[in-house]
Amino acid sequence: MAFWLLKSEPDVFSYAELVRVGTEPWNGVRNYQARNYLRQMQAGDLCLFYHSNAKPAGVAGVARVVRGAYPDNLQFDPDSPYFDPKSNPDEPRWSMVDVAPVVAFPEVLPLETIRALPAWLSSPLARKGSRLSVLPVTPPQFQEALEAANVALESDKNAGPSVMKSLVRGERSRQK
DNA sequence: GCCAACGTTGGC
DNA sequence: GCCAACGTTGGC
Numbered sequence: 178m179a180f181w182l183l184k185s186e187p188d189v190f191s192y193a194e195l196v197r198v199g200t201e202p203w204n205g206v207r208n209y210q211a212r213n214y215l216r217q218m219q220a221g222d223l224c225l226f227y228h229s230n231a232k233p234a235g236v237a238g239v240a241r242v243v244r245g246a247y248p249d250n251l252q253f254d255p256d257s258p259y260f261d262p263k264s265n266p267d268e269p270r271w272s273m274v275d276v277a278p279v280v281a282f283p284e285v286l287p288l289e290t291i292r293a294l295p296a297w298l299s300s301p302l303a304r305k306g307s308r309l310s311v312l313p314v315t316p317p318q319f320q321e322a323l324e325a326a327n328v329a330l331e332s333d334k335n336a337g338p339s340v341m342k343s344l345v346r347g348e349r350s351r352q353k
Numbered sequence: 354g355c356c357a358a359c360g361t362t363g364g365c
Numbered sequence: 366g367c368c369a370a371c372g373t374t375g376g377c
Contacts, residue, residue: 186375208360230375288376306358308374 180314181218182225182302183240183276192226192237196278204249204273205259211311216246218274223330225314225322227302228285235287236322239330244275282326294321 183203185191195201206212222242228234248269251259264270292303296317301307314322323329 184375210360232377234376304358306375308359310374 179217179219179222180224180316180319181214181222181242182227182236182312182314184227184229184310186230187228187237188230191228192240192278192281195226195238195240195276196281200243200275200277202250202273202275204251204271206249206273206310207259207261207271208308208310211309212272214311214313215272215274217313218242219245223279223319224276225319229310231285233285233287233289235285235289235291236282236326237285238281239279239323239328240276241279242274243277246272246274249273280328280330282328284326286322286326290325291322294318294325296321 187193190201203215206215220242224240224242225236226238226240228237249259249271250273251257252261252264252269252271253266254260255262259271261270288302291297296315297303300314300318301309301312
C-alpha cells in the first residue's frame with residue numbers, strides 16, 4: 178500500500194464535502210507529473226487530504242483510493258473547463274482516481290507544522306512555492322502526520338489487512 | 354492583494 | 366531547441 182497527498186481548495190471541494198458525498202472522482206488534474214502519480218495509485222492506498230488556499234493551509238483528513246486510475250471524464254466534455262481538445266479517446270491523456278473519506282483530523286494540521294516534521298524536510302511540500310497537486314508520501318511521513326494530528330488508524334479485520342479504517346481520536350498513536 | 358515559484362506557450 | 370513572456374498556483 179502506498180501513501181499520497183492530494184491538494185484541494187476547500188472553497189472548491191473540502192474534506193467535509195468528501196464526507197458528504199462519500200466517493201469523489203479526482204478529476205481535473207492537468208499536470209503531467211501529477212497525472213503520472215495518479216496512474217500509480219491503487220485501490221487501498223491512503224491519501225492525506227490537503228487544503229490549499231485556506232487558512233490555515235494544511236491536511237484536513239485521510240482519504241482512501243477506492244478505484245485506481247481510469248480516464249478522466251472531463252477531458253472529453255467540451256463544456257468543462259478541463260476539456261482537452263487534444264486528448265484522443267483511444268489514448269486518453271488524463272487520468273483520475275476515486276477517493277473516499279477515512280477519517281477527518283480533529284483540526285487541520287497546518288502546513289507550518291508539517292514542514293517541521295523530520296521526515297517531511299525532503300518533501301516537495303516543504304519547499305516554498307510547490308505547486309504539485311498530487312505527490313507521494315513516504316510511510317514515515319504518513320506516520321508523522323497522523324501523530325502530529327493526534328489521529329490513529331486501526332486495521333479493519335473484516336476488510337483485510339490492506340484496508341485501514343478510522344479511528345481513535347484524542348490519543349497519540351504509539352511509536353513502534 | 355501581493356508576489357515568488359514554476360509550468361506552459363510560442364516566436365524565432 | 367532555446368528562452369522570454371505569460372498564466373496559474375498558493376502561501377502569506
